[in-house]
Amino acid sequence: MSDLWGIYALWYREVKVFLREKSRLVSSTVNPLIWMVAFGGGLGASISVGEAGYQAFIFPGVLMLVVLFTTIFFGLYVVWDKKIDFFKEVLVSPMSRASIFVGKMLGGCTDGFIQSGIIILFGPLFGITYTAYSLGAVVLFVILLAMGTTSLGLAIGSQMTSFEGVGLVQSFLIMPLFFLSGALYPIDNLPGWLSWVTYANPLTYIVDGMRGALLDLNSFPMAIDLGVAAVYVAVLVAVGTYAFKKMS
Amino acid sequence: MIIQTFGITKRYKNITAVNRVDLSIEEGEIFGLLGPNGAGKTTLLSMLTTLLPPTEGTAKVNGYDVRKEPGKVRESIGMVFQTPSSDEILTGRENLYLHALMYGVAKEERKRRIGKALELVDLTDRANDLVKTYSGGMRRRLELARGLLHEPKILFLDEPTLGLDPQTRQHIWEYIGRLSEEQGVTIIVTTHYMEEADSLCDRVAIIDHGEIKALDSPSILKMKVGKSMIRAKVEHPKLEYIKGLPYVTKADYKDGIVTIILNEGGAHIQEVLLNLGEVSFVELREPTLNDVFLQITGKEIREEPADDVAEIYARADS
Numbered sequence: 208m209s210d211l212w213g214i215y216a217l218w219y220r221e222v223k224v225f226l227r228e229k230s231r232l233v234s235s236t237v238n239p240l241i242w243m244v245a246f247g248g249g250l251g252a253s254i255s256v257g258e259a260g261y262q263a264f265i266f267p268g269v270l271m272l273v274v275l276f277t278t279i280f281f282g283l284y285v286v287w288d289k290k291i292d293f294f295k296e297v298l299v300s301p302m303s304r305a306s307i308f309v310g311k312m313l314g315g316c317t318d319g320f321i322q323s324g325i326i327i328l329f330g331p332l333f334g335i336t337y338t339a340y341s342l343g344a345v346v347l348f349v350i351l352l353a354m355g356t357t358s359l360g361l362a363i364g365s366q367m368t369s370f371e372g373v374g375l376v377q378s379f380l381i382m383p384l385f386f387l388s389g390a391l392y393p394i395d396n397l398p399g400w401l402s403w404v405t406y407a408n409p410l411t412y413i414v415d416g417m418r419g420a421l422l423d424l425n426s427f428p429m430a431i432d433l434g435v436a437a438v439y440v441a442v443l444v445a446v447g448t449y450a451f452k453k454m455s
Numbered sequence: 456m457i458i459q460t461f462g463i464t465k466r467y468k469n470i471t472a473v474n475r476v477d478l479s480i481e482e483g484e485i486f487g488l489l490g491p492n493g494a495g496k497t498t499l500l501s502m503l504t505t506l507l508p509p510t511e512g513t514a515k516v517n518g519y520d521v522r523k524e525p526g527k528v529r530e531s532i533g534m535v536f537q538t539p540s541s542d543e544i545l546t547g548r549e550n551l552y553l554h555a556l557m558y559g560v561a562k563e564e565r566k567r568r569i570g571k572a573l574e575l576v577d578l579t580d581r582a583n584d585l586v587k588t589y590s591g592g593m594r595r596r597l598e599l600a601r602g603l604l605h606e607p608k609i610l611f612l613d614e615p616t617l618g619l620d621p622q623t624r625q626h627i628w629e630y631i632g633r634l635s636e637e638q639g640v641t642i643i644v645t646t647h648y649m650e651e652a653d654s655l656c657d658r659v660a661i662i663d664h665g666e667i668k669a670l671d672s673p674s675i676l677k678m679k680v681g682k683s684m685i686r687a688k689v690e691h692p693k694l695e696y697i698k699g700l701p702y703v704t705k706a707d708y709k710d711g712i713v714t715i716i717l718n719e720g721g722a723h724i725q726e727v728l729l730n731l732g733e734v735s736f737v738e739l740r741e742p743t744l745n746d747v748f749l750q751i752t753g754k755e756i757r758e759e760p761a762d763d764v765a766e767i768y769a770r771a772d773s
Contacts, residue, residue, distance in 0.1 A: 210559075215556060217553075219556075296541075
């Protein structure tokens with residue numbers, strides 16, 4: 208019972224800190240908008256991906272990028288937390304490691320959600336029209352994505368001993384996950400090996416689900432997208448909880 | 456016994472940080488752990504607070520085994536860490552609030568206890584400021600208040616005054632004394648500062664190379680060294696002759712200084728000086744805890760804090 212309050216405490220802390228650091232909030236809002244305007248607008252001028260236009264096409268991908276960066280780095284930050292800061296005091300509290308993980312995870316998830324929420328508001332500028340269904344579906348996928356990637360970041364962060372590995376995580380995890388997910392291009396006509404890698408990437412299904420809801424451009428049935436997303440969350444939450452139990 | 460250890464040991468690849476320590480601490484005591492950097496104090500504390508699992512042996516804290524019931528142990532204790540562990544981006548009050556939530560302090564109780572804790576450490580006026588605007592001493596006080604919020608039976612303090620200026624150190628120790636007196640909390644404290652341990656601790660353990668070398672009340676430890684001591688700067692002392700005097704228990708010569716432990720120094724100083732040779736400096740005094748430490752471990756306790764910690768507090772001060 209007391210652990211529920213503890214989970215609330217950790218969540219409260221993360222959200223407070225997130226909202227207090229306004230500069231971070233601004234910079235991580237500006238980045239995806241630059242993607243949309245420069246990359247989407249520039250490349251979109253010369254390629255066609257259907258009626259909606261290229262900017263609308265990559266919008267779900269950019270949403271994913273926002274969540275990916277916010278939440279994985281949130282998770283990796285545990286390395287720093289472990290060294291100084293508030294976290295040691297959390298570890299010595301009566302809370303179980305699993306509850307600590309859940310509190311942290313929900314905190315990161317909320318950060319990612321707020322961040323992507325801001326971008327969602329900009330959607331209509333890039334040719335997105337929302338319906339109750341499409342908005343609900345996008346929010347659902349964003350939350351699932353955030354839960355999974357926060358868990359992934361926390362799992363890795365809890366096992367690292369210094370910040371030196373962060374560059375590796377960015378090069379070998381975030382970038383491939385993002386670029387090989389169909390975030391920026393249609394996945395229907397990919398050459399063999401690329402299509403296999405893309406199909407193996409769970410984020411492909413999340414982008415597909417969002418794109419399907421927003422633009423009616425599905426490569427997979429919605430049920431499969433949702434199913435993959437659910438399994439992806441379940442696995443990573445389990446991995447993260449385990450990693451926290453093993454963390455020293 | 457509120458704390459009892461049974462051959463508790465922590466080994467890393469190449470070193471044994473804590474080696475088969477048996478220790479009993481009574482309820483209500485202020486117990487000091489003294490030792491040079493790297494002696495194993497923090498490791499011992501980390502095991503007692505369940506942050507590190509022992510390699511061998513175990514300990515009972517408030518009746519609970521640190522290996523089997525770490526959750527129960529953590530409910531019974533409060534901890535103030537060597538490095539700052541309050542959240543800079545939150546206010547003092549928010550830090551306390553989160554702590555109360557994590558330790559399951561009942562909703563009706565939270566406000567009252569936070570108010571009381573803030574008052575105890577004189578931070579009521581600054582409670583709503585961000586911790587990053589606090590000085591090093593204020594931060595320590597906040598962490599002290601936080602450690603008490605859930606009314607633990609035992610409070611662990613790891614170098615609570617490290618890197619603070621003398622005046623703030625004095626204050627912190629006053630708070631610690633007040634806690635022990637008013638709340639009856641058992642306090643386990645590690646420190647570098649011998650005078651502080653001497654005036655505050657009921658008992659102290661001297662720990663070096665992971666082992667307890669001596670354990671007793673400060674006054675008994677000092678008595679064991681001898682009733683008085685003479686220190687003198689001499690070029691060529693007649694050490695063997697001095698050692699032969701009936702009232703001398705010990706005499707050393709190191710770095711140009713001779714240290715003589717003897718009974719009734721005041722009565723015998725003249726005879727000692729006559730036989731010592733040409734003396735350029737002399738002092739006669741009662742042994743301090745520092746001398747006890749020196750005699751037991753063969754080295755001076757280093758009073759300067761570890762660099763990184765000093766830096767963190769320096770930053771907090773600026």
